[in-house]
Each structure stands twice: as structure tokens, then as C-alpha cells.
Amino acid sequence: MPAPKQTKRFAFAISGIVQGVGFRPFVYQLAAKHGLNGWVRNTSAGVEIEAEGIEQALDSFSDELISLSPPQSVIKTFKQTEIPLTGEEGFTIKPSQSLSGRFQLVSPDIATCTQCQNDVSDPRNRRYRYPFTNCTNCGPRFTIIEDIPYDRPLTTMKDFEMCPVCQAEYDNPLDRRFHAQPNACPVCGPRLWLVDKTGKELESADAIAEAAKLLKDGRILAIRGLGGFLLAADATNQLAVNTLRRRKHRPSKPFAVMLPDIAEARKHCFISAEEEKLLISPAAPIVLCKWNRESPICPETAPKQNYLGIMLAYTPLHHLLLKETGKPLIMTSGNLSAEPIAKDNDEALKRLGNIADYFLLHNRPIYSRYDDSVVMYEAGAKRVIRRGRGYAPYPVQTSFTDKEVLALGPQEKNTFCLLKDGYAFVSQHIGDMQNPETLDSFEETLAVYLKLFRLNPQIIASDLHPGYITTALAEARSASLDIPLVKVQHHHAHIASCLAENNCDEEVIGVALDGTGYGLDGHIWGGEFFCGGIKQGFSRQAHLEYLPLPGGEAAIKKPYRTAVSYVYTLLGEEGLNFFKNIEPEELDIIKTQLERKLNSPLTSSAGRLFDAVAALCGICQVANYDSQPAIELETEAGDTEFAQCYPFELDLDKGIYLIRLKGIIQGVLSDLSSGKTAAYISVKFHNTVSQIVLDTCLRLSARSGLTKVALSGGVFQNRRVFRQVIKKLEAEGFEVITHKEIPSNDGCISLGQAVIATSQGGI
Numbered sequence: 001m002p003a004p005k006q007t008k009r010f011a012f013a014i015s016g017i018v019q020g021v022g023f024r025p026f027v028y029q030l031a032a033k034h035g036l037n038g039w040v041r042n043t044s045a046g047v048e049i050e051a052e053g054i055e056q057a058l059d060s061f062s063d064e065l066i067s068l069s070p071p072q073s074v075i076k077t078f079k080q081t082e083i084p085l086t087g088e089e090g091f092t093i094k095p096s097q098s099l100s101g102r103f104q105l106v107s108p109d110i111a112t113c114t115q116c117q118n119d120v121s122d123p124r125n126r127r128y129r130y131p132f133t134n135c136t137n138c139g140p141r142f143t144i145i146e147d148i149p150y151d152r153p154l155t156t157m158k159d160f161e162m163c164p165v166c167q168a169e170y171d172n173p174l175d176r177r178f179h180a181q182p183n184a185c186p187v188c189g190p191r192l193w194l195v196d197k198t199g200k201e202l203e204s205a206d207a208i209a210e211a212a213k214l215l216k217d218g219r220i221l222a223i224r225g226l227g228g229f230l231l232a233a234d235a236t237n238q239l240a241v242n243t244l245r246r247r248k249h250r251p252s253k254p255f256a257v258m259l260p261d262i263a264e265a266r267k268h269c270f271i272s273a274e275e276e277k278l279l280i281s282p283a284a285p286i287v288l289c290k291w292n293r294e295s296p297i298c299p300e301t302a303p304k305q306n307y308l309g310i311m312l313a314y315t316p317l318h319h320l321l322l323k324e325t326g327k328p329l330i331m332t333s334g335n336l337s338a339e340p341i342a343k344d345n346d347e348a349l350k351r352l353g354n355i356a357d358y359f360l361l362h363n364r365p366i367y368s369r370y371d372d373s374v375v376m377y378e379a380g381a382k383r384v385i386r387r388g389r390g391y392a393p394y395p396v397q398t399s400f401t402d403k404e405v406l407a408l409g410p411q412e413k414n415t416f417c418l419l420k421d422g423y424a425f426v427s428q429h430i431g432d433m434q435n436p437e438t439l440d441s442f443e444e445t446l447a448v449y450l451k452l453f454r455l456n457p458q459i460i461a462s463d464l465h466p467g468y469i470t471t472a473l474a475e476a477r478s479a480s481l482d483i484p485l486v487k488v489q490h491h492h493a494h495i496a497s498c499l500a501e502n503n504c505d506e507e508v509i510g511v512a513l514d515g516t517g518y519g520l521d522g523h524i525w526g527g528e529f530f531c532g533g534i535k536q537g538f539s540r541q542a543h544l545e546y547l548p549l550p551g552g553e554a555a556i557k558k559p560y561r562t563a564v565s566y567v568y569t570l571l572g573e574e575g576l577n578f579f580k581n582i583e584p585e586e587l588d589i590i591k592t593q594l595e596r597k598l599n600s601p602l603t604s605s606a607g608r609l610f611d612a613v614a615a616l617c618g619i620c621q622v623a624n625y626d627s628q629p630a631i632e633l634e635t636e637a638g639d640t641e642f643a644q645c646y647p648f649e650l651d652l653d654k655g656i657y658l659i660r661l662k663g664i665i666q667g668v669l670s671d672l673s674s675g676k677t678a679a680y681i682s683v684k685f686h687n688t689v690s691q692i693v694l695d696t697c698l699r700l701s702a703r704s705g706l707t708k709v710a711l712s713g714g715v716f717q718n719r720r721v722f723r724q725v726i727k728k729l730e731a732e733g734f735e736v737i738t739h740k741e742i743p744s745n746d747g748c749i750s751l752g753q754a755v756i757a758t759s760q761g762g763i
Contacts, residue, residue, distance in 0.1 A: 015046035016076035022136030041094035045102035096149035111284035111314035113138040131317035156365035163188035190364035212324030222356035227370035228341035229334025253625035254302035256309035268295035283390025284314040285373035340441035343369040392428035400755035407461035409750035417750035461757035465518035486757040490517025493752030494712035514713035515607035526605025542657035548600035559611035617678040637682040690724035714745040
């Protein structure tokens, strides 16, 4: 005889990204499929379910909750408990419930799904050409959420009352727009309109068609999108691109280009299978891909670059606009250099009025501004360069969360980080904190994170630099909250962030090759080798030798000054004969600064070494964006490969290895004198940097016994160096850990500060 069917009731508690991704309709339909009774609801901690039915059906239901969960969901915890039967009949979706102090993960914004793309392209569909179309599989999430649970009244869509048809979709558990919080249509949802730079609305039956016409005519448009404004121009129109550069005060820094689909992207770039996955992913980031020089995209889009930043349309508005123009469009952040992206209409008209000719506006409020993310695929993995749309506020899971910590990050490429319950919430890219508008954006974004994740910091962490605005903010917040402040050395934070991202609690050799960081001895660090770990602390074991920076910041902006310093300091007066292109008066001033040590801080920065070599090669004498000399030096090397290096020495001085650079500078000048090309010198120099890393790690390993190496710092966004260093270290038996989800540049600093603060109480 068959075994009797036994009825049971289970409670399920599920956390992760389980709201705003169609999880409740999925549960509802799954319960119906298995003939179960009970209910499901959102809470501020996740999703709760009670299900009652025969045991075999419950087992299948439980298995499929995980195996068949919606594609955009991420289940972090899953708890199943048997509870008493209630005899409940039917399965319902209960109202959401807020739980005091509890939080849940929040979904990033998601690129438009194929079904919604079809809706806006179908003349028979009621959402034909409607630019705010979305469903539970796509659309805005983080940018519109004001609080949790993620329900429409707690989003910026609360003021748009749904029409009966949209309401019916929203209420139907079998519809893909069931409880899609941004659900809208042309009848009841946000609208789009076009204005000139004075704010006067243009008379047009179709704002998108008119905007496309203006773009094809070479005009520059400011377009309000998901997380703020983008500035758009025809990427094949040299005059339009140069006009955008001039107005945006951005003479050289590359622009990103938006394309309608992967087929069009292949006409402009050589795209690997891994890069294609990134481009078409729900995050839809900007991906750096090898540029096909046969492309009609004009060179001024990304001067002196082998790689082009491209992204695919990620909102219905983008899809419609690209289809209408039939052109690749530059889509760059709607800001002036170093300012935050503009998010509100009035703000954009005020701040972007001298850049854009026209503004494509809408009335769906943006609660949190964030930029497009930038990634590359290198050394077998995705590498995030700028973290924003599609990735933030998704956290890093890490074991270093003993206390609730707020880390305020560095001065440039700022992010902040919050630690709580096994998660590190690293914010989206915020920018340069010296700018007042960025400071406002920082405070605004921090308030959002503190509220969403219910965090009450027990410790504040900051950089060690006494002049950073973030340090002053941390001091003030620590005093006002009466909680400890922990100051963390910049490059300790770099290595700690790499370890935290990889959940590594061992001691390692940490290699931080970077631009600028305030050192424990008051000098400017940036070419550092440490031994240690997050809990054990770090000790500096090797570094590039100190050399002076005449004029400090002026030398960073004018790399030829750094080149003069390195040549004069290492080779003496005779070396100055090389600088025939510098006015004798300026050369004398630099020389006097060096001799008298006037405003010439000492630095061990790897970034400045790249600057000096780029300037000596004539590649970049004046930098107008961060890392320009190093990026253009790498571009010069192209695909050329050979093994030669410049000589360098490792001197042991009071227990610390000093990496002597005289042989490198001497070798570069010798090669230039003998007529070697800049490309040849670039290849040889990159080989040298990777050899320095290998030789130094071998010395430190022999002394310490450590065989694991962590790489961090902006220099490791140089593909050639990054690839070579990993290859050489692994060939010698080292295990290498690297950044993937968090940038290796200063965007990672806040994570490192936070985990050091919670683990050690600082250094």
C-alpha cells in the first residue's frame, strides 16, 4: 500500500536580493503549482513564507525556491522551520512588514529586459515608444528607493497614481508586472519633454524623434536617465565631439560610447566572449574593449587610446533614441570635471547650461544619483574600475565585520564603506571630495545608505592624511557621535581591501603600486611592499627610493617637472642637457627648488615614475586627467612583446629594501639618445616594473616565508603590468590575489579602512 500523505506546514525566511526582482509572484506561482496553502510577504529583512500541504509537495517547493528563483534574485540565507498546522486555505500575498533594526539587500538598477524592449517596439502595444517601460525583471531600483521594504509608497513613484490597466497588472500575481514598483504607462506614468538651454519647452509631437534629429545635426544634449544626467553627442561627428570637449573642459580624457546592441558594438570594437557577457548583462556597464580602427567613431572620442569604453542601451529611452539616430552616441556623465553627476532638472539646467544645447527632461524623481560603472576583462576575470550603476549597492561579503563601522574613504575617487552583519557596503563612486558639490553628494548618499541598511556606527575610520576633507569629516562625526576614530595609512588600506574582498585572513606580501598616499613618515608613499595581514597589521618591507617632486601637485599636473627632478637627482647636472624643450628660466627654477628643497616633498610613488618616463619619451608633458601619462605610455607599447628590462638595484637599508631607480632613468635616456622609439622604451619600462615586483617579492618571501601576494593600487589597472606581474609571480610559485568587484584604485580604500578599523582598532 502507498504511504499515507502527511500534511505539514513550514516557515521560510529568505534574505538577499529578493525584492524588486519578482520574487513574491514567483513564490505565489510555485505554491499554486504544488497545491500549497499559506502566504508570502516582504519584510525589511527579506521575504517570509508560510506554506502548508503534503510533505512531498513541500519538499519540491523548498527545492525550487532556490533552483528556480528569478534571474535577478540573489539568495544569501535560506531558513526552513516546521511549524504547527493552521488549516489555512488558499495562498495569498500579504502586505509588507517593517521590522525594527532589520535590513535587506537592495537591488541595483537593471537594464531593460528583452520583453520590455519588445513592448516599446511594437506599435500594437499600449507601451509603444514609452520611455519608462519596465517590469519585475528590469528598470530602476536603487535610484528610486527611499526606504525598505521595497514597495511603491517608499519609492519616488509614489506620486504617480496607476491607471486601472496598470493597477490590474500590478495586482495580478500571474503578470510579469505584478508588484513592479516603477510600473507605469503613457496614461499614468512619468513623461518626457525637450527644452532649450533657457528651459523653454520645444513644441514637438515626439520629444525623442526631435532629440534624435538634434543629435544628428551635431547638437549636444543633456539627457536625464536612471541615476542622473548624461551628455550625448554623435560619436562620428568630429566637430560635435570637439565642441563637447571644449565646453566640458575635458580636452583629452576618453568618452564612453553607447550602442544599441551587441551586433552594432562588434562593428566598432573587437569583443571577446567574456566582454560580450559583461556588455549584455543586467548591469550593462561600460566595458573597455579593443577599438577597431576601421570604425567610423572619430579618434577625438578617446585620444591616444587602444581601448574604447562602450556600453549598450540600458533604458527604453536609450533604445528609442539610438534607433532613431542610427548613430553611435557619446554618453558621458552630466557634470563638469570633478563634479558629481547632475540629477534634478533645475540643477541640470543651472550646471550644464554652458555645455548642452538642449535638455531631454522627465519628471520621475531620482532619489540616489549614480554614474555608469566601468569595467574591463583582464587576467581571467572582470575587473571593476568605477563602481556605480548595476553594481552598487550590492555588498562584498566578508568575514571582517566584528563591529558596525563607517569608513569615509580617500580624497579622490572617493567611496565610503559600511560594515554590518557579514557585509561590506561599498558605495558607488562619489568623486573628488575637494569639490563642494561632491561633498553635498557624499552627505546625501551616506544618509541613504545609513537609512537603508539600518546602521549605527560604533567606529569611524578615515585616511591618515591630515589635509583630506574626509579626515576632517571623520573627526567631526567621531566627536559628535562620541565614538572612536581610527586613522588608517592609505596603502595599508589598499592591501587590506584586497584581502577583505578575497576573505583572506592570512599574512601576505602586499604590493601597493599607486599614485599618492600620506606615509607614516610624512613622505608621499606609492611604491610600497608590505608583509602582514588585516588582523596582524602591516610592516613596510620595501619601497621605491624617495625622490623629490618640485612643486608637489604642480609636478603631478606637469610630468615634465617630475622628469627633470628624477634626472637631475639621479644623474646630476649633465642630465639636464636632455631638456632642450623647457625654457631655461623654468629649468633654473625647478633646479633651485630641488637644490634648496623648496616645496619638493619626497615620494616613493610608482605613478610618478610612470609620469617621468612618459614625459621623457615625449608622450605626455602635461596631464589633464588622472593617470593620463601612464595610460598613454601603455597605449604606446601596443601589442609589442619582448623580454628586455632596464637595470635597477635592491639595496637593504636598515632592514628595508630600497628599489634604486638610477639604472632605469639612465637606460631610458640612453635609448632615446640612440634613437629607440617611445614604443620600444614603453615595452622595456613595463617589463622593468613587473620585474621589480617579482624580484622584491622573491627577496621578501625568502626572508618571511610568505608565498601569497596581494596586488592593489591604480597601477594595476595597467593591463600590461597587471598581466605580466601575475604571470611572473605565479611562475615562481606565488599565489596571487587581486581585486575583482572593487576597484584596485582609490575606490577600494574605504573597504580597507573599515576592515582594519574593526579588526585591529587601527594601526
